[in-house]
Amino acid sequence: MKIWVYAELSQGALHGVTLEILTRARDLGDAEAIALGPGAKAAVAALGRHGARRVHVNEGQDYADYIAEPATETMAALVEKGAPDAILFAFSADSREVAGRLAARLGVGLISNAIDLEAGGDGLTVRVPYFGGAKVATYQANSKPAIVLVRPKSFEAGESGGEAEVLEVAAAAGGKRARIVERKVEAGDKIKLEDARVVVSGGRGLGGPDNFPLVEQLAEALGGAAGASRAIVDAGWVPYAMQVGQTGKTVRPGVYIAAGISGAMQHTVGMKSAKVIIAINKDADAPILKLADLGVVGDALKILPKLTEAVKARKGR
Amino acid sequence: MNFPLAPRGADLKIVVTVKQVPDPNAPQGLDADNTIARDREVVLDPGDEYGIEEGLLLREASGGEVVLVTMGPEKARDAIRKGLSMGADRGILITDEGLAGSDALATTRALAAAIRPEAPDLVICGTESYDGSTGMVPPMLAELLDMPQLTFAKHVEVSGDKVTIHRQTDDGYQVVEAASPCLITVTAGIAEPRYASLKGIMAARSKEVRQMAFADLGIEAGEPAEKVVGIADAETRQSGEIVEDNGTSGVERIIQALQAAKVL
Ligand SMILES: Cc1cc2nc3c(=O)[nH]c(=O)nc-3n(C[C@H](O)[C@H](O)[C@H](O)COP(=O)(O)OP(=O)(O)OC[C@H]3O[C@@H](n4cnc5c(N)ncnc54)[C@H](O)[C@@H]3O)c2cc1C
Ligand SMILES: Nc1ncnc2c1ncn2[C@@H]1O[C@H](COP(=O)(O)O)[C@@H](O)[C@H]1O
Numbered sequence: 370m371k372i373w374v375y376a377e378l379s380q381g382a383l384h385g386v387t388l389e390i391l392t393r394a395r396d397l398g399d400a401e402a403i404a405l406g407p408g409a410k411a412a413v414a415a416l417g418r419h420g421a422r423r424v425h426v427n428e429g430q431d432y433a434d435y436i437a438e439p440a441t442e443t444m445a446a447l448v449e450k451g452a453p454d455a456i457l458f459a460f461s462a463d464s465r466e467v468a469g470r471l472a473a474r475l476g477v478g479l480i481s482n483a484i485d486l487e488a489g490g491d492g493l494t495v496r497v498p499y500f501g502g503a504k505v506a507t508y509q510a511n512s513k514p515a516i517v518l519v520r521p522k523s524f525e526a527g528e529s530g531g532e533a534e535v536l537e538v539a540a541a542a543g544g545k546r547a548r549i550v551e552r553k554v555e556a557g558d559k560i561k562l563e564d565a566r567v568v569v570s571g572g573r574g575l576g577g578p579d580n581f582p583l584v585e586q587l588a589e590a591l592g593g594a595a596g597a598s599r600a601i602v603d604a605g606w607v608p609y610a611m612q613v614g615q616t617g618k619t620v621r622p623g624v625y626i627a628a629g630i631s632g633a634m635q636h637t638v639g640m641k642s643a644k645v646i647i648a649i650n651k652d653a654d655a656p657i658l659k660l661a662d663l664g665v666v667g668d669a670l671k672i673l674p675k676l677t678e679a680v681k682a683r684k685g686r
Numbered sequence: 687m688n689f690p691l692a693p694r695g696a697d698l699k700i701v702v703t704v705k706q707v708p709d710p711n712a713p714q715g716l717d718a719d720n721t722i723a724r725d726r727e728v729v730l731d732p733g734d735e736y737g738i739e740e741g742l743l744l745r746e747a748s749g750g751e752v753v754l755v756t757m758g759p760e761k762a763r764d765a766i767r768k769g770l771s772m773g774a775d776r777g778i779l780i781t782d783e784g785l786a787g788s789d790a791l792a793t794t795r796a797l798a799a800a801i802r803p804e805a806p807d808l809v810i811c812g813t814e815s816y817d818g819s820t821g822m823v824p825p826m827l828a829e830l831l832d833m834p835q836l837t838f839a840k841h842v843e844v845s846g847d848k849v850t851i852h853r854q855t856d857d858g859y860q861v862v863e864a865a866s867p868c869l870i871t872v873t874a875g876i877a878e879p880r881y882a883s884l885k886g887i888m889a890a891r892s893k894e895v896r897q898m899a900f901a902d903l904g905i906e907a908g909e910p911a912e913k914v915v916g917i918a919d920a921e922t923r924q925s926g927e928i929v930e931d932n933g934t935s936g937v938e939r940i941i942q943a944l945q946a947a948k949v950l
Contacts, residue, residue: 436835436853436862439824460820469790469825478791478911480774481820492733495912507916512907546834547864554856567949591949603875609840610857616814620857624947626940639925645947647940656931659925663943667931675937676723683941683950 370398370488373514375444375454376416377464378425378433379551381408383552385563386459388419388526390519394457395420395529397488402533403447405440406432410535417533424533437466438544442473455618456491459650476510479502484523494518501634502641521563522619522642536548555608560594562611568622568640569600570613574629574669576651578606583673584628590680594657596620597642598630614639627670632657633638648674661686697750697944698844701806702741702774703797703827704734704756706765728838730765733812735879736872743877744844751775751802757785757796763895770890773881774814777895784907785899790822792908797823798830808849809869813838824871834864837871846869 372394377384387402394400402421404412409426411478412556416424425447431439444467448456458468461483476495484505485496493510495517563570569591571584581601588595596618597611614621615635627644630636632648632655640646641660648661649669658664697887709727740754754769756762759781766777780796788796801809809831821876829833836842840859853860882890887942900906930940944950 384701392740396834420790425853436837441829447726458756460936462838465821466825466835469822469830470835471793472822473794473826473829476791478789480912481822494915502920504917505920506914507918509915510912515911539950547836549853549862551859552855553860563741591944599874605875606856608858609854609873620775624944624949645943646926648944649936649940653712653928653930656930660923662923662926663872663939664926664928664939665936666938671933672931672936676940679937679941680944680950 370455370493371449371451371453372400373610374400374402374421374457375458375464375467376402376409376412377459377461378404378406378408378412379463380433381411382480383412383415384409384459384461385526386461386521388415389417389521389524391416391421392526392624393486393524397493398454400579401425401453403442403538405429413533413535420529420531421533422531423536423537423675425536425538426604427540431541434549435545436547436549437470440467441470441474441555442541443538446541450515455510455515455517458518459493459518460520465518467604468516469583472516475514477514477516479507479516479518480510481518483517483519486517486519497551497640502638503554503634507602520619555610560592562594562596562613562618563620565620565622567591567624567626568596568613568620568643569574569593569626569628570596570598570630570640572598572627572630573600573604574631575601575668576670579607582668583670583677585679587626587673587677588683590677593622593682596666598636608639627657627661628673630657631655632660694761698743698744698748698808699750699804699806700741700752700808700810700892701801701804701827702734702752702769702810702830703812703823704732704738704754704765704769704893705815705818706756706758707731710816726765728761729813730768731816733814733816733874736773736874736876737810737812738772738774739877739879740842740872742880743807744808744842748756748844753778755800756853757788757798766895767890768882770895771887771895772880773827773886776893779895780899780903781896781909782900787907787910789908789910789912790818790820791824791911794823794826794830795905795908796900796903797827798904800898801827801831803866807924808844809833809867809884811828811869812873813871813873822867822939828869831867831869832869833869834870835871836862839870840876842870842872842876842893849913
């Protein structure tokens with residue numbers, strides 16, 4: 370099976386999710402990667418080590434400066450020549466827009482939100498959670514190429530020690546329409562949520578934005594990162610960068626502490642693979658407690674400050 | 687969340703795509719064949735209320751028209767009515783016996799066929815639907831309509847034919863510009879959707895909702911991109927220990943758990 374992986378590059382850096390997907394793709398068939406934009410060439414070595422035999426590259430700035438369309442143009446041209454059986458994209462904001470446009474351009478369907486893939490006699494089968502994650506459907510792709518979007522953290526990235534051949538591709542001529550004219554960073558230089566060993570998240574149960582520092586202080590004391598439910602992101606208490614869940618980040622930390630979060634399925638799909646889940650909720654029937662390794666029924670506003678003190682006291686020793 | 691708009695010469699023609707979905711607040715079930723039971727309470731997708739609100743705000747600032755387009759069963763007319771009672775001008779309901787098996791691409795083809803003759807300046811979609819939830823319709827629609835896409839907008843500004851949005855990103859936002867016609871996806875929180883007033887509800891009754899079948903649009907039912915070959919329960923985590931906090935027990939047990947997990 371000829372299988373392509375679309376590399377997610379942002380601000381010149383290769384996103385870890387691409388290496389996760391490649392690690393899986395190399396077991397499914399002959400894996401190639403496509404890296405477009407500044408940083409493409411620098412990414413080749415890592416792509417090769419993770420199983421790409423060939424990497425199609427173009428360093429053009431347009432891929433970074435215009436939304437989806439230049440990449441769609443280039444991908445469409447590559448598909449016509451290379452005829453892959455499947456193209457895998459990260460299920461992320463940037464990649465899914467390219468995948469969507471490309472599928473419409475090629476007139477093929479796509480399978481989104483995949484958590485696992487297998488190559489069988491009948492082609493590619495894909496596992497996708499649905500009904501809020503309570504069920505998992507297995508689909509068989511009907512189209513060529515099959516376009517599949519894979520959820521971050523579905524696989525663990527691992528090197529296989531290869532080296533990729535580099536193939537320069539022609540730049541896209543069109544598609545320079547939706548232009549990114551400015552980038553604003555709100556997250557600061559704190560520990561990245563996706564990389565943190567400990568994540569402490571807060572939800573609407575905190576009562577108001579003034580209490581969110583209780584979550585941040587505990588996260589800091591534990592050397593971790595603070596996260597949030599969508600309810601409080603939508604309410605404007607914290608920036609979107611902190612959102613965990615279906616439309617936010619997927620995290621897989623050693624410990625996830627949820628304070629004042631009910632545990633809606635759209636939240637738990639983003640954190641249920643944490644090694645240890647601890648939940649603090651004043652409602653003994655909250656769904657989050659059914660999934661937690663340790664559930665504390667109580668008032669987060671009282672427990673969080675005491676917990677932070679206790680953690681600091683132990684770290685100080 | 688909107689800057690005052692610069693006065694525009696021409697009116698804006700705005701299409702907002704809306705979808706009817708199972709009520710997120712009602713208990714949900716699965717039918718015997720493992721499809722999401724649709725005979726339950728259905729509502730206009732809360733995510734699309736933001737699209738309608740943004741469309742109405744833009745129309746109020748520059749004049750023009752807001753047209754709602756949905757594809758769904760006959761009952762999806764209710765979703766359109768809801769939007770009309772919020773203040774949209776008219777609606778298009780695409781309904782057809784062949785739509786049952788529609789995947790994102792088939793849905794998009796139908797929407798594109800209905801939207802194209804409207805020649806809108808702006809098409810506004812939700813970022814992702816409540817039950818589809820994969821956000822694939824908007825980029826596909828932008829491609830089929832040959833429009834640039836301005837996505838994850840948490841703020842929109844229109845000045846002449848220049849459209850500028852703030853695009854929410856993982857670590858902040860980007861300022862993104864394109865010329866209209868273009869497609870915008872809006873995030874929750876872009877603007878608080880208004881409630882339909884009694885007057886709005888009355889007015890909606892006489893607004894036009896045009897019903898169209900696939901044949902009217904010159905399209906056919908498509909083959910879905912995938913075949914379902916199995917359905918299984920997801921692996922669930924075992925629920926663990928539950929402790930009632932008595933003022934100290936909660937903190938004590940959490941500290942022990944953190945030590946066991948070796949983060950303390
Ligand atoms: C398409 C779509 C995508 C979505 N994507 C996401 C996503 O990515 N991430 C996400 O999080 N959500 C997402 N949601 C929203 C999700 O369905 C829930 O609405 C949201 O997660 C609820 O947030 P919450 O738990 O903070 O609030 P609530 O559900 O209101 O829960 C608050 C909890 O706090 C508890 N509580 C109250 N006071 C206290 C106290 N003093 N101490 C302790 N506990 C207390 C309550 O018992 C309750 O359980 C999405 C929804 C849709 C439709
Ligand atoms: N059947 C439909 N009818 C009208 N609009 C739709 C339909 N499906 C999706 N959309 C639009 O596309 C957005 C994203 O939906 P989805 O791609 O299903 O996640 C929704 O918020 C709607 O605005």
